[in-house]
Amino acid sequence: MDQKALAMFSHLSQSLHFAKTARAHHISPSTLSRAIQRLEDEVGGELLHRDNRTVVLTDIGKKFKIYAEQQLEQWHSFKQSLAEKQIELTGKLHIYCSVTAAYSHLPPLLERFRARHPLVEIMLTTGDAADALEQVQNQSVDFAIAAAPEQLPRSVYFHHLDTIAMAVIAPTMACKVQQQLSENVLTWSKIPIILPEHGAARKRFELWYRKKQQGKPMIYATVSGHEALVSMVALGCGVGIVPQVVVDNSPVKDKVRNLANIGEIEPFELGVCCLNQSKAQPLIKAFFQAIS
């Protein structure tokens, strides 16, 4: 009966789909199933009737949905009312940010934080996403915004922000690549590909390409920095793999197009990470409070 369980129920009562809600909250379906069972136990009745094919809210469930959302709303406004009375924090907060995330995800976070703690000096370092964890573990920075690695080190705390979909893009202009793509049988090994130098996006590509079993890819270029990659694709150099969000924000997005039906590329998770031991520090604690 904590906020988390109520939020999950609220989401589920809209989606009526355990797997989707579980994904949205980054838990396994079984965990969600049990969380709902716990709620039903506490309420003392069935909240959702599930008959192996469909999920529907029961009468009790409908009432509880209202209750749950009222609850969440009240908790939120309670926190809000406290935020106004907070003592002013001062000091420096050193943030490391992957270029990818810097312009898409950092601004709203910083905005919320600065609104509450205007006296805190923010030092922003941008760099390669792959180095983010290292920077955090070095204690060179207080925290970083980066993709979640496959294996999160024990000492690092990761707070999820967003799920980043990957996109395969091609130029829209007439060029050799365009021609190859329009052939009936796509021969991937002959299509020039432009890749990020390393990092999460690169790993996602390798995984995706291996599934195609079409021999070695023809790598036209590797680029450090996703934005430049979009430009190269726009110029007609080849097909590129980048996070969708980079495409959406690119000034040349009209000159590239997404390729569909070419197999799913696994998205990656973007989040804020810091050392577990640093979570208690006032500034870092305040930051997490502000953004969550």
Next chain:
Amino acid sequence: MDQKALAMFSHLSQSLHFAKTARAHHISPSTLSRAIQRLEDEVGGELLHRDNRTVVLTDIGKKFKIYAEQQLEQWHSFKQSLAEKQIELTGKLHIYCSVTAAYSHLPPLLERFRARHPLVEIMLTTGDAADALEQVQNQSVDFAIAAAPEQLPRSVYFHHLDTIAMAVIAPTMACKVQQQLSENVLTWSKIPIILPEHGAARKRFELWYRKKQQGKPMIYATVSGHEALVSMVALGCGVGIVPQVVVDNSPVKDKVRNLANIGEIEPFELGVCCLNQSKAQPLIKAFFQAIS
């Protein structure tokens, strides 16, 4: 941030005393301390300022108190609104009840339960409190109302109802006992004592008497059934030990008086107990829902 934690905070914010609130909720002070720490962590600020001598609500604490009590109230009224729409349960519910508890604690419980489930047939068996657990473990009854034993068997679930204070009572009429009690130096070993045959009350007496270190007690009579005991005391046979609640409800309560300043007798815990494995049964579940 569950109902329990909020209730504890609410109580604590009134008592401003960790030990008292912990006792009231049947947990250790350390558990309470940590529960409050968890709340403070979730809220993101100190709720109660404690300086090793005093406990006071902070500003945030005052706000949270309002929030918490609103929460509890809403939860309660939500449950209330559901209770009206409950499906009718039918069947038999077999209750074993110690005589002591039968007239003091059972009626309000049954009343609440019957109001919601009028079709359930209730079978009440009264008997010695000491046999209650056995009856439950035998599955002779669905549940029992009885004193908590020192060692609760693993298989048995115990739901606390009340803390029962013990009383030492003497006749008010002029008699030999009365005379003995008015002497300057009380010689306990010469005062006739009337005791319950066995059970929690008897054990409490033995503990209490041992502390006095006055040799063997002079046991005038042992009685099975507390009510009869009060009568014997009223008749002037001796001094008796019974739960205070028995005295209060006795028809002869004017003919006995409490002895004070004779050392504390440890109270015992009265509650509802059933087999852990039976808790899931609809009728038993409904009963616990109705009474809690």
Next chain:
DNA sequence: ATAGTTCGTTGCAAAAAACGCAACGTGATG
């Protein structure tokens, strides 16, 4: 003074709760 109390907190080990994985049963789909 000083020994004894009363308080709330913390280290620690044990118990309980929550979690994810894998397997399952059940309808729908092709």
Next chain:
DNA sequence: CATCACGTTGCGTTTTTTGCAACGAACTAT
């Protein structure tokens, strides 16, 4: 008929919670 999608459950592991004992601080009584 095989396959798929979906929610649930058994099971071993990890995380969280709990009570006991010990502690330090601050009053009280002798």
